[in-house]
Amino acid sequence: MYRVIKARQLFDGERFVPENAVVIKDNKIVEVVHISKEEEAQWENIIIYDGILVPGFVNTHCHLELSYLHQQFESGGGMIHFLHQMFDKRHNFSQQQIQEAITHWDKQMYNNGIVAVGDIVNSMDTLHIKKNSAIEYINFIEIFGLKNNNAEALFNQYLEVYNSFRSNGLKANVVPHSPYSLSKELWSKYRNFKDASSVSIGSFHFMESRVERQLWDSHSSELMDYFVNKFRYTLKELEHLFKNKKEYLNFYLQKNDWSLLVHNTYLQEKDLDALSTYQDKIFFCLCPNANLFIENRLPNVLLIKSFTDKICLGTDSLASNYNLSIVDEMNVILKHFDVSAEEVLKWATSNGAVALGIQNKYGYIQKNYLASLNLIEIKDKRIDLVESIKY
Numbered sequence: 001m002y003r004v005i006k007a008r009q010l011f012d013g014e015r016f017v018p019e020n021a022v023v024i025k026d027n028k029i030v031e032v033v034h035i036s037k038e039e040e041a042q043w044e045n046i047i048i049y050d051g052i053l054v055p056g057f058v059n060t061h062c063h064l065e066l067s068y069l070h071q072q073f074e075s076g077g078g079m080i081h082f083l084h085q086m087f088d089k090r091h092n093f094s095q096q097q098i099q100e101a102i103t104h105w106d107k108q109m110y111n112n113g114i115v116a117v118g119d120i121v122n123s124m125d126t127l128h129i130k131k132n133s134a135i136e137y138i139n140f141i142e143i144f145g146l147k148n149n150n151a152e153a154l155f156n157q158y159l160e161v162y163n164s165f166r167s168n169g170l171k172a173n174v175v176p177h178s179p180y181s182l183s184k185e186l187w188s189k190y191r192n193f194k195d196a197s198s199v200s201i202g203s204f205h206f207m208e209s210r211v212e213r214q215l216w217d218s219h220s221s222e223l224m225d226y227f228v229n230k231f232r233y234t235l236k237e238l239e240h241l242f243k244n245k246k247e248y249l250n251f252y253l254q255k256n257d258w259s260l261l262v263h264n265t266y267l268q269e270k271d272l273d274a275l276s277t278y279q280d281k282i283f284f285c286l287c288p289n290a291n292l293f294i295e296n297r298l299p300n301v302l303l304i305k306s307f308t309d310k311i312c313l314g315t316d317s318l319a320s321n322y323n324l325s326i327v328d329e330m331n332v333i334l335k336h337f338d339v340s341a342e343e344v345l346k347w348a349t350s351n352g353a354v355a356l357g358i359q360n361k362y363g364y365i366q367k368n369y370l371a372s373l374n375l376i377e378i379k380d381k382r383i384d385l386v387e388s389i390k391y
């Protein structure tokens with residue numbers, strides 16, 4: 001059966017267009033048309049909304065498995081305070097609590113109008129939910145660990161997770177966590193690893209915190225002091241992070257077909273010069289609410305925008321956010337920067353879909369695309385989700 005959804009206005013993933021309605025069959029868009037008031041009566045099964053029709057949102061950076069840490073952490077204390085809390089609290093919850101939180105927040109994201117998620121994975125915890133979810137997940141199996149002597153065992157563990165996700169029909173890529181969290185040996189394991197996926201998409205936490213900025217700008221960092229004091233690493237074990245950081249970054253960017261650099265809270269103009277060789281392969285993923293939560297600071301969105309239009313949005317985990325809502329992320333950007341609603345909507349839909357390699361199904365309101373649609377309102381530079389349209 002055909003259905004027709006008409007709204008006051010329509011954003012097609014890239015821009016506001018003259019058409020204002022979609023014809024849908026079997027959850028697919030058959031046609032995008034303009035229907036005037038007079039023509040409405042000619043269409044059967046027409047539903048008329050007073051709002052703006054946009055594609056389903058794409059969340060390009062999340063850690064669904066950490067959902068049980070919702071409202072457990074204090075905000076604003078910086079990255080080391082955040083890591084302290086993660087270390088103290090991460091293991092205080094039962095598998096049942098973890099599973100309940102994952103189930104709840106997978107549904108909540110769907111209700112928040114999110115149709116696809118680039119999700120960081122450290123464990124098997126989310127596998128079962130993802131197999132049956134209405135959301136499409138692109139899984140980034142994330143490797144980290146600073147001890148050289150257990151790198152092989154650790155990497156094999158990550159591979160087991162990677163293979164389990166893939167053998168259950170889920171999309172997965174192996175990715176390094178950040179420039180500061182892999183041992184020399186683990187970097188070399190990653191270097192030698194051949195991804196079995198047809199495309200390899202990278203995801204990398206980058207320039208997230210003040211202490212990570214120190215690592216790039218000097219030969220000491222409070223982050224390293226923290227690793228030494230808390231986990232008894234020797235400076236020798238961490239030396240490569242200073243010495244080889246640029247080489248690792250370049251290698252990571254070369255290895256993948258394209259890459260997400262996530263956060264960029266402390267990204268500066270000089271970094272963009274260094275990244276310019278890879279300009280076509282980089283998506284900058286912004287997670288502004290998480291940046292405010294951890295560092296009480298926002299990335300220089302206008303600087304990034306002047307460098308590229310490949311910008312997409314993420315929520316990060318509930319350890320550092322109050323909600324998993326792309327609308328909330330768009331609103332923080334609209335509040336603090338001279339950026340239009342049309343631009344952030346593109347970041348939240350088609351750009352996110354391209355970044356995750358799913359732009360043939362998601363991110364656009366066009367013929368043959370999935371009819372996963374949202375109805376929004378924009379007032380005084382604020383976006384409200386009126387309804388996530390489900391069938």
Ligand SMILES: [Zn+2]
Binds near residue numbers: 061062120
């Ligand atoms: Zn993250």
